[in-house]
Amino acid sequence: MLKYVFERVLAMLVTLAIIVTMGFMVIRxxxxxxxxxxxxxxxxxxxxxxxxxxxxxxxxxQYGYFLRDAFTKGDWGTSLKLYPNVPVWEILQTRxxxxxxxxxxSLLISLPxxxxxxxxxxxxxxxxxxxxxxxxVVICISVxxxxxxxxxxxxxxxKMEAFPIIYEPxxxxxxxxxxxxxxxxxxxxxxxxxxxxxxxxxxxxxxNSDFMLLAKTKGLTERQATINHGIRNSLLxxxxxxxxxxxxxxxxxxxxxxxxxxxxxxxxxxxSINAPDYExxxxxxxxxxxxxxxxxxxxxxxxxxxxxxxxxGGKK
Amino acid sequence: MDKPILEVKxxxxxxxxxxxxxxxxxxxxxxxxxxxxxxxxxxxGSGKSVTTKAILGILPxxxxxxxxxxxxxxxxMAKYKEKDFYNIRGKRISLVFQDPLSALNPIMxxxxxxxxALILSGKYDKKSAKKRAIExxxxxxxxxxxxxxxxxxxxxxxxxxxxxxxxxxxxSDPEILICDEPTTAxxxxxxxxxxxxxxxMKAKNDLSIIFITHDLGVVANMADRICVxxxxxxxxxxTAEDIFYRPAHPYTxxxxxxxxxxxxxxxxxxxxxxxxxxxxxxxxxxxxxxxxYALAIDFEEEPPFFKLSDTHYAATWLLHPDAPKVEMPExxxxxxxxxxxxxxxxx
Ligand SMILES: Nc1ncnc2c1ncn2[C@@H]1O[C@H](COP(=O)(O)OP(=O)(O)OP(=O)(O)O)[C@@H](O)[C@H]1O
Ligand SMILES: [Mg+2]
Numbered sequence: 001m002l003k004y005v006f007e008r009v010l011a012m013l014v015t016l017a018i019i020v021t022m023g024f025m026v027i028r029x030x031x032x033x034x035x036x037x038x039x040x041x042x043x044x045x046x047x048x049x050x051x052x053x054x055x056x057x058x059x060x061x062q063y064g065y066f067l068r069d070a071f072t073k074g075d076w077g078t079s080l081k082l083y084p085n086v087p088v089w090e091i092l093q094t095r096x097x098x099x100x101x102x103x104x105x106s107l108l109i110s111l112p113x114x115x116x117x118x119x120x121x122x123x124x125x126x127x128x129x130x131x132x133x134x135x136x137v138v139i140c141i142s143v144x145x146x147x148x149x150x151x152x153x154x155x156x157x158x159k160m161e162a163f164p165i166i167y168e169p170x171x172x173x174x175x176x177x178x179x180x181x182x183x184x185x186x187x188x189x190x191x192x193x194x195x196x197x198x199x200x201x202x203x204x205x206x207x208n209s210d211f212m213l214l215a216k217t218k219g220l221t222e223r224q225a226t227i228n229h230g231i232r233n234s235l236l237x238x239x240x241x242x243x244x245x246x247x248x249x250x251x252x253x254x255x256x257x258x259x260x261x262x263x264x265x266x267x268x269x270x271x272s273i274n275a276p277d278y279e280x281x282x283x284x285x286x287x288x289x290x291x292x293x294x295x296x297x298x299x300x301x302x303x304x305x306x307x308x309x310x311x312x313g314g315k316k
Numbered sequence: 317m318d319k320p321i322l323e324v325k326x327x328x329x330x331x332x333x334x335x336x337x338x339x340x341x342x343x344x345x346x347x348x349x350x351x352x353x354x355x356x357x358x359x360x361g362s363g364k365s366v367t368t369k370a371i372l373g374i375l376p377x378x379x380x381x382x383x384x385x386x387x388x389x390x391x392x393m394a395k396y397k398e399k400d401f402y403n404i405r406g407k408r409i410s411l412v413f414q415d416p417l418s419a420l421n422p423i424m425x426x427x428x429x430x431x432x433a434l435i436l437s438g439k440y441d442k443k444s445a446k447k448r449a450i451e452x453x454x455x456x457x458x459x460x461x462x463x464x465x466x467x468x469x470x471x472x473x474x475x476x477x478x479x480x481x482x483x484x485x486x487x488s489d490p491e492i493l494i495c496d497e498p499t500t501a502x503x504x505x506x507x508x509x510x511x512x513x514x515x516x517m518k519a520k521n522d523l524s525i526i527f528i529t530h531d532l533g534v535v536a537n538m539a540d541r542i543c544v545x546x547x548x549x550x551x552x553x554x555t556a557e558d559i560f561y562r563p564a565h566p567y568t569x570x571x572x573x574x575x576x577x578x579x580x581x582x583x584x585x586x587x588x589x590x591x592x593x594x595x596x597x598x599x600x601x602x603x604x605x606x607x608x609y610a611l612a613i614d615f616e617e618e619p620p621f622f623k624l625s626d627t628h629y630a631a632t633w634l635l636h637p638d639a640p641k642v643e644m645p646e647x648x649x650x651x652x653x654x655x656x657x658x659x660x661x662x663x
Contacts, residue, residue: 208376210418216374218433218484219406222398228432229421236423307423308468 001304001311008300012293016286023285024063027278053080066282076286077279082271088283091268096287099253099264102180106187106249107242113188114195115238119231121196122203133196140193145252149186149259157182166261183260187252191245198241202234209233236306239299246295250288320347321524322371322409322492327384327394329363329370338594340366342548343384346526348492353518353525355535355556357571358545361591364528365414367545368494370394372411373401406433409492410485415501416478420469427465430484437488452483455520456513475506479513486517493518494526499534511538533575536560541627544568547592547602554628561652561661564622564630566607569644572652601633609634609642 041049050056054065069075076088083091121133140148157165168179177184206212207230215225257266265284272280304311324346331338341363348354356364369375371386373396386393393404405411413419420429430452431445440448446465453461456479469477478498485493495514499507515538518525529535532542539556544567552565563569570587589606592598598605604614611633613619622635634642643649 210413210415211421213374214413214419214481214484215421215432217372217405217411219402219437219488220433221402224436229424233421233423308425309422309470312468312471 004304004310005301008297012297016289016293019289020282020286021063023282023289024066025059027276027281027285028059028062030273030276076283079277079280081275081277082268082280088279091280092265092283092287095263095265095268098262099257099266101176102184102187102256102262102264103246103249103253105177105180105184106191106253107246109184110188110191110195110245110249111242114192115199115235117192117196118199119203121200122207123226125200125204130200133200137193137197140189141197145186145190146255146259148189149183149256152182152186153259167263169263180260180262183253183256183262187249187256190252191249194241194245194248195238199234199238202237203230206230206234236303239303239306242299243292243296247292250291318349320349321388322346322348322526323385323387324367324371325385325387327367327370327386328382329366329375329379330382331376331380332378333595336595339597340379340548340594341370342597344545344548344550346543346550348524348526350524351522352540353527353535353538355527355529355532355539355542356545357529357532357535357542359530359587359591361594362530362545363548363594364530364545365496368411368496368526368528371494372405372409373398374405374411406485406490407437407488408490409494410488410490412478412482412485412493412495412498414497416474416481416498417501419481420477422469424468425465426467426469426472426480430480430487433484434487439488448487449483452487453480455517456480456483456486457509458483475502475510478502478506478510482510482513482517486521489521491524492526493523494528496528497530500530507534511535514538531575532559532571544571547597548594549602549631551603551632552630554624554630557661558625558628561656562624562628563644564624564628564635565632566609566634567603568630569648570606573645573648601631611639 047056054062057065066077069077074089079086079088079091117133117137121130124130153165157163163182164179167183168175171179207226211233212225212229215229216222220228253264254266254269256262257264265287268280269284271277272284324344327341327344327346328339329341331340344363344367346354346356346367356367358364366375366379369379370381371393373393375381381394384394388404388409393401396404420426424432427446427449430449431440431442434440434445434448435442450461450465453464458464458476458479464472469480472480478501482498493514498514499510502510511534514525514527517523527535527538535542536556539559541553541555542559543550543553544559544565545551546567552559552563552568554562559568560572563572567587574586587606592602592605598615600616601607601610601614601619604610607614613633619631619633619636621629621631623629624635633639
């Protein structure tokens with residue numbers, strides 16, 4: 001098991017290094033320069049600035065400087081355009097928590113709801129319950145989350161006044177959760193649908209498996225067999241879709257945050273690309289890579305915990 | 317003989333499939349007596365597994381019992397609801413599956429798979445259930461049962477998994493054990509060991525066994541009585557001697573001929589053609605198309621059972637008094653003669 005974890009972590013670090021390198025190159029190679037087109041600056045000033053930030057050196061040398069600063073000083077660079085002279089790390093610190101707050105909550109509520117809907121649909125397969133669930137699933141998967149967000153904002157917040165229309169930055173605790181309820185729900189709909197659809201298919205198949213039949217013939221009731229064998233065995237493959245689900249939430253969040261005026265990572269990403277503000281873009285890229293890779297790592301490790309075949313190094 | 321402990325009367329089972337209704341089992345009768353091994357033999361698709369599933373009430377959702385009774389302990393199980401089976405399955409009647417590789421839950425410990433039903437039935441607590449499981453594992457010949465108890469199916473070989481499946485079936489001391497081709501997925505040496513084990517368990521636990529197979533050669537040493545099934549119907553039944561030494565139905569002849577010879581190791585011949593499509597069972601005798609002895613009437617009308625002796629019946633028009641006299645293939649007759657001599661049997 002330790003060896004397994006070690007391998008996973010190593011694989012994750014290698015992937016991260018590749019992403020950072022490629023991200024760095026691509027961002028710097030984008031057309032336009034950070035200081036170009038500023039009418040207030042003379043060519044001499046421009047040259048001096050570029051020299052200060054090593055922008056006049058070849059790409060690889062720039063990369064070398066970046067790595068040196070990042071590793072030796074923990075310095076991820078400074079924003080030059082969006083928030084001049086504020087260290088990137090400080091900017092992220094103010095933005096990450098609120099984004100993660102709604103993203104993680106979406107994930108956390110979508111898993112149990114999706115699992116329950118999927119189980120109900122599978123057990124009541126081909127009844128009106130199943131048809132209703134499947135219908136809702138198709139809608140929630142095919143309609144993008146910002147459409148739900150806008151509709152919810154209009155009906156629940158504006159018309160019914162049940163929720164605040166936009167985020168209230170001063171709220172804390174339950175009040176904060178309440179003021180973010182709509183974006184969280186809007187983000188959760190599609191993951192709920194994905195989980196439900198996946199689990200329904202898995203469980204329906206597991207229910208017909210030989211070991212379910214054996215469970216029944218050895219005297220388990222339908223319910224005991226479904227819980228002890230069916231559900232547990234179908235949760236395993238569910239781990240496969242958690243990663244794409246979470247990245248789906250992260251992606252949806254970029255837009256949803258703008259709709260509800262949430263000061264998270266969403267708006268900043270787009271702005272930093274347009275500015276352009278290299279360091280901020282790169283930092284955001286690295287941040288999202290780390291989040292996704294950690295999710296993958298977490299899923300891989302839990303796989304090992306649930307599935308003995310992987311834990312004990314047996315063949316799959 | 318006394319009353320049978322399990323009696324199937326006129327059972328018919330069909331499935332709703334996309335292309336229509338599959339009539340998988342058609343009007344079969346079975347009797348299982350206490351302490352005997354009843355073998356049901358037939359080609360793939362003849363409805364053997366479906367029969368056992370109907371008995372235990374585990375037919376797939378698209379299957380249903382059209383008619384017939386399954387009498388056990390004075391009650392008709394064909395009328396049982398799912399709930400009524402909870403006291404039967406595993407506890408009174410157990411089933412050993414065809415494929416040990418997929419019958420065990422891949423992510424549950426072997427020990428738990430044996431004790432699970434015991435604990436849920438409320439008769440055992442955790443500790444006594446474990447004790448029982450280890451006894452059972454020992455009885456079915458698993459070395460180091462304490463260690464094995466904590467392991468997962470992927471750490472077991474096919475033969476060992478089949479032993480575990482048998483241990484699970486025996487855990488609650490059932491009265492009837494149904495073995496649905498328990499050795500088809502195993503190699504020949506393991507096969508005979510598993511059969512020995514079943515025989516041993518039968519004697520020890522006072523079991524009555526229904527044993528399903530498509531290979532008569534496998535069961536020669538354990539069968540008391542044999543039912544031959546073809547296309548969802550029973551075509552001949554009798555004691556093991558009746559079937560092995562005095563087979564009367566051309567399909568039984570064909571089955572016997574397809575067993576490889578013990579001495580020469582060669583098959584006499586295999587049955588030409590394929591079983592009929594059960595979506596539309598043919599008129600008359602379902603075997604007629606593949607039967608070189610078929611009479612005109614075989615294509616018109618289904619043959620009734622003709623009595624050969626008190627224990628031996630066969631459904632073929634060849635036995636009708638007006639039918640032309642047809643003998644079994646000579647080569648098969650020779651082989652039977654040799655077997656009789658080898659076993660010291662005289663008619
Ligand atoms: N769920 C189902 N839906 C439709 N048809 C089915 C279903 N299950 C079985 N059948 C049909 O019923 C017939 C009998 O099947 P069964 O499984 O009893 O065969 P078998 O005698 O056990 O064969 P084998 O030796 O291969 O196990 C076959 O024609 C099969 O196609
Ligand atoms: Mg079968």
